[in-house]
Amino acid sequence: MIRALALMLALALPVVAQDAPAAQEVIVAGMSQNRVSITADFDGSEILIYGAVKRDAPPPEGAGPLEVIVTVEGPSGPVAVRRKDRVAGIWINNASVRVDSAPSFYAVATTGPLDYILSDVDNLRYGITIERMIRAIGISDEADKAGEFVLALLRVRTDEGRYRVLEGKVELTEDTLFRTDVVLPANLTEGEYKVRLFLLRDKRVIASQERVIGVRKEGLERFIFNLAQEQPLVYGLLSLALAALAGWGASAAFRLMRA
Known part of the structure; x- marks a missing residue:
């Protein structure tokens, strides 16, 4: 009996060694400032976000290239989106929907095109793109073509500089050091701005980290x-x-x- 157990253990050991987890990669990050003061002459601010990839072993052979995504998210809240129609020669608000939650500011900076470095599954899981951060449940019952209202919200806030997609703006050096600059506009909403950093390989998120920037009127x-x-x-x-x-x-x- 003991001999049989020893034989089974010997056969199991190679399998355990073969299925050992790959080298872990974690983020060590920092920011040029973690507090922004809004004063009477405030005209915006630029935040430097930088970091390095810490490894306990070299990346596994055959793994895809390393990619980095950085997001900066302002306080969220409900938004009423209205559509103007021409009625009897006069432009009036003819229909509206209420979006449950939308960030007041959102920027996403990447090392490459989002479609090539991020899968739909992980985008849904982590809520990385701007579209995933807008929650509009049940708006189809409020107006016809309700999806157009969400697109209008995206367009307006993009034109205002409050929503930004900065593809290719994250600099990655030797698969280890990375940095990017995110400009915060003058029309900031007071509150906590969440900074998230993601490491990706083969379109999958392998590590993440979260920091906070405090924005306060002074x-x-x-x-x-x-x-x-x-x-x-x-x-x-x-x-x-x-x-x-x-x-x-x-x-x-x-x-x-x-x-």
Whole structure:
């Protein structure tokens, strides 16, 4: 009996060795800054995202080339998308749908074309492309051709610079070091911006890491924001007073110019 067990163990050992997992590759990453302050003269910011691939052994023979994807995602929230139609010679909002959730900002930078380096399965699993980050459940019941509303949202926010696809903008050196620059626009939404990094081989994600950039209003911007949120009546009265003062100033200047 003991001899039979020993024989079975000896036969099993080569199989275990043959099926041992491949060399693990992990991400060691950093950013030029993890905090962005929105002030009165804020006109955008550029974030350098860099890193290296740490391995415990050389990559297995026959493995596909290494690829890197970096995404930066701003705070998400519901969005009402409206369509204007011409009725009786006047353009009016004739139909609308409510998108459950869409990121206020989203950028995806890659080492190559997304279609060539990322599979549909892993895109669905990790939610990497912009389309996968927009949740619009049940909008087909709200309007005809509801899919066109989502396309319109993508088009508008792309034109505004809030959605960006930066294919080929991740520099990868010797399958080890990588870096990319992501420009954050001036119209940022306050909150936490999630940075995700993915390593891929053969269109499959083999490693990932997540970091956070904090975006916060400071100075006068913070004072006005807090005033509007905490004391809306005072904020409204102050806005009316400033508008009246600006109107009086413009009128006085006009009278001086005519004199």
